[in-house]
Amino acid sequence: MLLFVWVVVLFGLKAFFYDFLMFLFDWFLLGRCRRFLVGRARGCVLEVGVGTGLNLPFYGGEVEVVGVDCSEGMLVGAFERSRDIDLDVDLFLMCVECLGFRDGCFDTVVSSFVLCNFDPVRGLREIERVCKPGGRLLMLEHVRPDNRFLDFLFRCVNPVSKFLLGEDLRREPLKYLEGSGFEVERVERFGWGLFMYIECSLE
Numbered sequence: 001m002l003l004f005v006w007v008v009v010l011f012g013l014k015a016f017f018y019d020f021l022m023f024l025f026d027w028f029l030l031g032r033c034r035r036f037l038v039g040r041a042r043g044c045v046l047e048v049g050v051g052t053g054l055n056l057p058f059y060g061g062e063v064e065v066v067g068v069d070c071s072e073g074m075l076v077g078a079f080e081r082s083r084d085i086d087l088d089v090d091l092f093l094m095c096v097e098c099l100g101f102r103d104g105c106f107d108t109v110v111s112s113f114v115l116c117n118f119d120p121v122r123g124l125r126e127i128e129r130v131c132k133p134g135g136r137l138l139m140l141e142h143v144r145p146d147n148r149f150l151d152f153l154f155r156c157v158n159p160v161s162k163f164l165l166g167e168d169l170r171r172e173p174l175k176y177l178e179g180s181g182f183e184v185e186r187v188e189r190f191g192w193g194l195f196m197y198i199e200c201s202l203e
């Protein structure tokens, strides 16, 4: 019983601290990027690593959203957020690398700040499988800095980040997309080269 309470508290804390940290980033920089990202989504949308649902308020009412995440605590946050907004949302506890959906059933897949966490080869293969031909993949990710000094700093802290948070701070999404069926149509770097917006379509 005590263990159960501890697990619930721990998951709740993770979601609480995530929201607190992201509140600052979103207010300063990322809020308008989220709005732009999900404003491009159409039809039946899969959001992978939906987290506490920080993108949900920005979707237009005409889309249906399915959110998946491997953390129950984060999904509870997303569920609570989804109750306050007028949006058709279904949430599932699921890993990106093993999506329980049939082939080609989503018009758009959205990924924000998740590529640093999942296995990029297996994850992108699954995203490609569930995306309709002609569908879109919209990504907003933090990436390996193009500035050599920042990259050096990231190289130093990356082992700690990987070990403690499971986050690879030096991922290069374009490298992984090259080997996939997605065609990259738009790329924009921003935030001192630390973030990237990528829009792709499935050939």
Ligand SMILES: C[S@@+](CC[C@H](N)C(=O)[O-])C[C@H]1O[C@@H](n2cnc3c(N)ncnc32)[C@H](O)[C@@H]1O
Pocket (backbone or CB within 6 Å): 022, 048, 049, 050, 051, 052, 053, 054, 055, 068, 069, 070, 071, 074, 094, 095, 096, 097, 111, 112, 113, 114, 117, 118, 119
């Ligand atoms: C940095 S958070 C981003 C959350 C949200 N997309 C956002 O923009 O605020 C990364 C999220 O991805 C989830 N995640 C990490 N690895 C995953 C995986 N393999 N499959 C599904 N979700 C994963 C984590 O639980 C977490 O909620």
